[in-house]
Amino acid sequence: MKTKNRKKITTSKKISVNGCIFTLIRSDRKTVSVEINPNLGVVLRAPSVISDSEAIEVIRKNSSWIASATERQQKKKPRKEPTPDEVLDLKAKAKAIIPERVKVFAALMKVDPTAITITSAKTRFGSCSGKNGLSFSYLLMQYPEPAIDYVVVHELAHIKHKNHGKGFYAEIEKYMPDYKDRRKLLK
Numbered sequence: 663m664k665t666k667n668r669k670k671i672t673t674s675k676k677i678s679v680n681g682c683i684f685t686l687i688r689s690d691r692k693t694v695s696v697e698i699n700p701n702l703g704v705v706l707r708a709p710s711v712i713s714d715s716e717a718i719e720v721i722r723k724n725s726s727w728i729a730s731a732t733e734r735q736q737k738k739k740p741r742k743e744p745t746p747d748e749v750l751d752l753k754a755k756a757k758a759i760i761p762e763r764v765k766v767f768a769a770l771m772k773v774d775p776t777a778i779t780i781t782s783a784k785t786r787f788g789s790c791s792g793k794n795g796l797s798f799s800y801l802l803m804q805y806p807e808p809a810i811d812y813v814v815v816h817e818l819a820h821i822k823h824k825n826h827g828k829g830f831y832a833e834i835e836k837y838m839p840d841y842k843d844r845r846k847l848l849k
């Protein structure tokens with residue numbers, strides 16, 4: 663009888679702590695580790711027995727380390743092409759985060775997008791259709807949250823202004839005075 667090939671069970675889920683999303687990967691391991699993955703963001707690897715609230719506690723305790731490690735990571739260039747597994751995670755993250763951020767800013771800006779679509783666009787992070795349907799590339803998830811929010815506000819501003827004129831940027835600035843700094847994060 664074979665006992666060596668015990669099947670390893672690994673599960674991955676997204677958990678939100680104070681609006682920040684991290685990936686919790688539970689597997690057959692004994693220790694807990696926190697890492698900043700260039701494509702997935704904050705990843706907590708933990709034994710399968712850990713509860714969600716224990717995982718959140720670990721993230722909270724390490725929040726200052728996570729903030730500085732994330733900043734260091736973001737300064738490293740170039741960004742690597744995500745692997746197929748990372749693509750799946752990025753898409754899941756986009757579906758979890760984008761509609762929520764659109765809802766927050768749409769209420770603030772008093773605009774009403776007709777649809778929110780997650781795309782695989784490589785050349786642009788977002789777009790706004792003539793009918794005010796918004797699209798966002800999952801690749802946006804490789805960027806920090808202030809940059810993600812900038813793209814959300816940018817596309818929402820297109821509901822009122824279908825151009826990149828002065829009125830358009832004035833509208834963005836009204837809700838996001840630091841938008842120029844945020845935009846730099848996308849480069």
Ligand SMILES: [Zn+2]
Pocket residue numbers: 816820826
């Ligand atoms: Zn635009």
